[in-house]
Amino acid sequence: MRRGLESLVAGTSVVDVEVRRESCTRRQPGGAGAFADALVGASFASPARRGKFMWVPLLGSGGAPRGGDGAPLAALSAHLGMSGQFRAFPGDTPPEPHPHCRARLTLAGAHGALTLDFLDQRTFGYLTVEPLVATRDGQPAAVGTPHALVPSSVAHIGRDALDPYLDDHAVRAVWRRGERAIKQVLLDQTAVSGIGNIYADEALWRAKVHPGTPAASLAERHAGTLLDAVREVMARALAQGGTSFDALYVNVNGESGYFARDLEAYGRGGHACSRCGTLISRAVMHGRSTHWCPRCQRRPRAGTARD
DNA sequence: AGTAGCACCTGATTGC
């Protein structure tokens, strides 16, 4: 999504903002009105992403003051939740908004008008205009930006799994702390971000780690193997445009990704493991559907997990 | 401080 937006919105300016469902700006102080006011008249820099959080720094007039060094001070921040998507329509005659359209931005750029719709069936996603704050380590905030700035609501989120500035030692130290199972720790976005329920199961399968393994019991070396597996899975998925498997998950042009065909564990309960032929198990762990091979991914200790 | 549980929503599918 970030890559798709980059080529379309960088350098455009906001002409109009139509919030079609108030709740999509529920995290905006002042609500939809303040959101629109902060955006209209501003122009967009290149979108940046950290984990599942994306933002577009604001330049120029409108609600977009700049710092002394010219760095942006605010950004349009977006989270897709479970079912959010952006759809872009070039030209002056966009289609009627989809029933799931929660907000519509009208942009003007060098190549004419662009309509940007934010769709979200389940409405867990949201849009805000937020101040930018400095990163803790002073390094560039994320993929897509040279600035060491993140939206305030993203400050507590760890660096993306594919971020070159991710501190592997620090991540492994957090994993070894506490009492939680590794599956749950992977889904916690505070140490390393971007790992969702699908990629957690895929990385654990690849690293041959049982999802119920106490994170603290992962040997230092094995934790490194798992972090590498996370990066491999996510890099391959990203190269294929994501793991879309229905119309809810598409890029800005409405196209699906292709990673779903490469899934080894997620959604394959009852099917043969491609490594050993054993049937993949499925169970709900910590409220999330979890899939693993009971042979390749041995349970850590008797009685700590089913299978 | 770390962790569990629930709340926030809609709509497609499954089961009775």
Added chain:
DNA sequence: TGCAATCAGGTGCTAC
């Protein structure tokens, strides 16, 4: 056929 139950890719707040 109709209706209820179940399920889904995530995060944040509150209470323990």
